[in-house]
Amino acid sequence: MSDHDASPLMRQYREIKRGYPQAILFFRVGDFYEMFYQDAQEASRLLSIALTSRDKNSPEPVPLCGVPYHAATGYIAKLLKAGRTVALCEQVEDPKLAKGLVRREVVRLYTPGTLVETEFLSPVESNFLAAVSVGTTAKHQPVIGLAMLEVSTGEFVVTEFQGDQASSQVLDELAGLEPREILFSPLPDRENQSWLDQIRNARLCERSAASFDQQRAARLLQDQFHVHSLDAFGCQGLTAGIGAAGAVLDYFRETQPTAPLDHIRRPRVRRTTDAMHLDSVTIRNLELLKPMGALEEGPGAKPATLLSVLDRTVTAMGSRLLRQWLVRPLIHCDAIRARLDAVGELKDCMQARVALRSALRDVQDISRLSGRIVLGVAGPREILALKQSLATFPEIAAQLQSLSSPLLVEARSSWDDGRDLYELIEQAIQADAPLSVREGGVIREGYHAEVDELRKAAKEGKHWIAALEAKERERTGIESLKVRYNQVFGYYIEITKANLARVPADFIRKQTLVNAERFMTPELKGLEERVTGAEVKLLALEQDLFAQLRIRLAEQANRLQEMAGKLSLIDVLAGLAETAALNQYTKPVIDESGAIDLRGGRHPVVERLSEDMAFVPNDTQLNLESHRLLILTGPNMAGKSTYLRQVALIVLLAQIGSFVPAAEARIGIVDRIFTRVGASDNLASGHSTFMVEMVETATILHSATVRSLILLDEIGRGTSTYDGLSIAWAVAEYIHDRRHLGARTLFATHYHEMTQLEQQREGIRNYRVDVREVDGDVVFLRKIVAGGADRSYGIHVARLAGLPESVIGRARDVLAQLEQPEATTIQQTKPAQHTTPPLPQPHAIVEEVRQIDLFSMTPLDALNRLAELQRKVSPTAKQPGS
Template sequence: MKRFDDSHKKKLTPMQKQWLEVKKQYPEHIIFWRLGDFYETFKEDAIITSKALNITLTSRKTAETEWPLAGVPYHAVDSYLARMVEQGYKVAIVEQLEDPSKAKTIVKRGVVRLVSKGTVLAPESLKKSNNFLVAISKENDKYGLAALDLSTGDFYVTDFSDEASLDVEFTRLSPAEIIIEKELWETLNLQYNTKQCVLTFKPSYYFDVEQGRQDLLKFFQLATLDGFGLEEDGVYIAAAGAIINYLRETQFRETFPNITKISKIKTDEFMILDSTTIMSLELITNVRDRTEFGTLRYILDNTKTGPGSRLLTRWLLHPSLDKAIIEKRLNAVDELFQDIITREDIREILGDMSDIERIISRVALGRARPRELLALKETLQLIPEIKKLLSKYQSSYFIEIREKLNPLKEVVNIIERTISENASASIGDGTVIKEGYNKELDELKNIRKNSKKFLQSLEAREKQRTDIKTLKVKFNKVFGYFIEVSKAYSDQVPAEYERKQTLTNAERYITPELKEYEIKILSAEEKIIAIEERLYNEILNEISKFTNQIKETAYYCAVLDVLSTFAQNAVNFNYTKPEIIEENSYYIKEGRHPVVEQLLKDSTFIPNDCIIEEKKNRLLIITGPNMSGKSTFLRQTALIVLLAHIGSFVPASKARIGLTDRIFTRIGAHDVLIENRSTFMVEMIESANILNNATERSLVILDEIGRGTSTFDGVALAWAIAEYLHNNIGRIGPRTLLATHYHELIELENILPRVKNYHVAVKNVNGSVHFLYKVKEGGIDESYGVHVASLAGIPQRVIERANEVLHILHAQMNNKEQREEKQEEKVKKGKLTPVQVTLLGETAFQSAIENKRTFTKKSGILQEREYKLLQDIANINVNKITPIEAINLLDQLTRKCRNILRKKEE
């Protein structure tokens, strides 16, 4: 943002000079400058603000300057701030620090708060999901991460040794703002898209481990961090310290009572989901436009409360590995599932609850609004009813929830005693504090209340005394109270009236009596505001003493919300309770994809079984045409396993799920266009991650492995990867589902003992192919690619030509049958391996290209231009081409095809 030139200060007004001094301090912020009843923006800030908020841009003129100006009313500032912050702007709030009427010179002003995406607190600026401020530090080869949601007080740290783990945490946290050293940021090569984040660069001294340790000890008023389970020299301490410093800088306060603890994320307690898996399984955002529509959370999140929604997301991204915890959740869900009446009663009450987790944070920070206190009271008053409904249940989780839910009668009584049921949205108008709570305030309110009657009485009396029918008693902020008389009656005005202002059609006067009463009324108004603000802050301080208890109650309400949501989903979606087993196997009967089946409006989802065992059926190879449902089957298996680990019922008629330490995916649909990396390179990097990190207890999902390179290379790699998974990971290899078009891989079933072939069935009726979406035993060697191309809308002329070419290729393969039989004999004698045989069969296509006359047509041989096009395609090196180059090349080839077709028609 442009730094402003103050070389002409002599020409500026005192307020303009004051503004420039503030802008110098905060050049990267939009300055919201309190001026009476508005927050004004000036100069370039005004131009930006008017565009961002779609408000009028005017100007403020002096004798020698003219500054652009745009403003918003102070009472609605939070909604405007929300829009500014959402667009990535940082805003500095400048308040009047003294009463303008008492200021001897220019009104004293100062910055009271800096607002950015990671520090917003107003409800208008927040979604139901967490709003994380994240800091990153690095020491030697280790990264430290700290994440804080200021709106809830959640504060976490973790560390890791590679950028891939940083990608994972970003994907899980979806940070609103990232604090990092600029030099470190420029060295990172992340897959995570940070366009929606605000980046805040800080110097290296901001990320000092020892300083961070001292800051944390002071912040939590502790002698040691051992109680939080933190290593005092951990690299994440520097990141946590950076967040503490940033809070102090932006919020202009030293203490944050809503932040009561800091926790280290214990990765060994959760199933590991890397960023690739989170994206490809579409857990939080879809792969098309990165929105929530069509994701697992989109389907599952039928929670009733904000804390419940945030907890569901946390469970979804951190599936438990503790069998006892999973079963505790499942048993609680089962009780609610069986009891429709109580379940619906509980969910109805939850639906009436406010987001007390965020309300108590704003209370603790002195930022809560009066109506939020009423909402807190009303929510706490619902707790006894919830506890009563839970008393019938005997599962351990419900006993725990019932004991932890605290109705906090002390807090309810404080709010009941002090806050008026008709309180306004903000303090300052005298309607917030309940009548009877403070005697002085009540007396002042009576003066204000009776002033209207007095003024009406004064007006009636003066009209009668002066016989001036147009006489009125009025008020404005400039002149205070005055008597207004139309000019037609000005000669009847009594001598004691003192002229104050002359208008076109009227005169304005004051009298000693009116002046005396004005002082009394305005003094009462000022005192009302001051006393109400003082009392309100005292009330907030009193309630904030219960921060920990309220946060605990909010957490257990969230747990109940998620459990009841799982139960309701099970009813609505026909889910069943899975059995969690120690065995390293899966048994899924009539499994369904939890998202696809809900988005299918006019179709019935076809269920499929999935059985993976320890000694056999360990690596499943699934063949079948595109659009037949292979990818859906792979994903649904992974999602069913994940759902079971978070304590949810699953879309199947029966499920026995072995504990799974990690889900790996290599699914092409989510390919990210990384600069200077071909699609194939991305595929191989992800495959390497699987081969290097999978264990016997992992689930591996591979969809079309090797598709980004030549046929020979692809088959070879897919074959070798499958062999490695089977033979080289632990004793029995990970549970693996591998979908492929390489029908050569079917042969693996005859070579490796734990490989099993499956296919997705199709039905060919008189040349018309029907997809049955049913997974059956055995492999198939037909892809039906031309049929799928026809369904995609490829011109019929191209389809006919493709069928002709396909027929020729099949004929060539049949002609080589005798040679292949001889090769099989060599296999039996040990002179060739099965994979060599299958690879040799692929030479048919290459020989077809080499022989121009092979491609015959009803009208003759392949034309030279057509042969040249085939050569161009055959010469493409997919191992080196980048995605952008591929798009450009595809455009060129498409145009060549059109030219050939057009000349054929001519």
């Protein structure tokens, strides 16, 4: 059907739809949002609602489906979850006043990264919209700008990465922030954006290159924040970062054309030197936010993550802040110590801590509330939630008064009790106000004289209506006579068919029903005009006054956001203090030394999961000298991986400013934590387990510094034994060597041959997980002791895993034969009718050659070593100089 053939309504629909081809258009028609054509077909399928058609008698009926306007939020949520976007098209003029077709406009584009509705958002997770801008520096180095806007709170962050590692650093940043939507501008060189293929769980939105233009972006930002230069924000030298920030702002304006942008805070520039950079592999391997394996068991159980153990915040704002701390630990001693001092004081001052946490429980999500107030979408109940929060401010300030740690003193020194805002809401809004201002009954009595008068008129009018009903019953003798109301006819008198003979002559018939008829009288008409006129005026006045109140509160959004930040900080610090008190954590010593010295360290998550059995604590001694690289051996299932992770988690906890699960802890600042723990195939990229292992190991070797902490677990196990041992050996030497890294490293391995490194390299130490054999069974003691393991106990582990006894018995026989030096084949079992293929034994000389470090030997040393090997093979061989 052409536009010329369509009705005016459908021509209007098509014109609006052209501007939003990728979105499902919710087109307001009366009390419904209607969808047409392909939108209707897709929405009916995704929403499980009936698909019908418009103009059914037409040769080409238009597919149609619709949802009630008051229930639209739930349907929009379903479409967003299905990965779609929704354009909300409203009637922007009163149908009663419209001349011809009602004017309609798209007032909102719902996308995953631009949501402000509480129904769509997780209270404890941020909802970032991100933009990524790719370019090159003046020296032709890659540069990637990243901007992130949390639309619901107005938080705005800009950062930039340069050099060959820029793309991996952006991926790591995105892994920690978990944005819901990412804007990007494709480049002709696909290599520069291959990282896009690795993005998961976010909507990728391609934008034009003009959206990322730096000069255009700078003008947008200057206009938005009313400044002549962006240098005041610390943006000097940023190019791609400014382009990304402009793209975010441009997209927000486009998706919410009617929304004010006043709640967006000035961009905060985040430098790579501000905090520890955790890569996505480490965030995953340490299970900071999400578990790697199975999720929680049973309804209501929490996943086994560091966040779940640590999070004792009582506000949504505090929980979101704690998540940010976990993925961005601090790297400056003074800032860490300030947090630790505050946590320590709150831990020791139980009375203040309990009082603070009790008051904070009544604090609502002020950060998001203020955003919704500025955007003009906050309802009466949300304004009351703000009032409830403001009521707690004096008590929180009083408790802070008794505390002396600098971070808490700073929070108290610029405290804003918001008393004026509390009183404004108290005077204006009814304590039992409804959810929506459209329901009326929002404005408190005494706040506005005209509201009081109209409310009195409406209330008295209802009494007049009730009195009229009683009078007409008496006059007609019809006991079932009722005065009723609906939006179509207004007030009317309803009389059943059985009583129609008694209807007076002055009753005017309005409508005939199956069992009754409806009438009007001049007196009722007069009352209706007085009553409904007052009600309509009252509702309109209340809506107007509420909008004015919201504007007054919006003008104070900066104050509210400032206090939201303080309350979030107090909540996190008090929550960490509570965790420290309940879980018996201790205050770590933080310094610039290279030491990581832990006494009685525990894994913060595992110890909570195994409360029915005592967790075995362990010591750790790492430094940049004598204990630079610790080689940890021991059987599988003995606890090596748990030990590695617990050391990393203790360091991370200390550097976010938390107390740690240890009897004593001294932490020399770590600039980065790297983990190569566990392995799995990456089917999406076509990489095998071994390739994933090697890629992650290569990243560590290229990115770590002497100040890093490296955890390596079973390097080389994804390939043959000799190849794996060779790679593991070479990696250990590279990390240990100060000319390359010299970083503090825990290296767990099942290659017992690597324990020889302790004698060959200063700074390498052997440790093992202690085991005991009792009556042929192995008992894992979970204790880390000095020395290397001489056995893997693999058969014992296999037995614990439940392999059949016949398999276990045969494995023991094969092992016994392999352990005989002269064995070259395995004897077959009886009565088997086949032979086992020969299993060659590694020759001692071959193994010795493999382990020679040729690159650290002089030519003379090499000749002498070769002669020594020759003598071992042939004792009568001629020696040098003979």
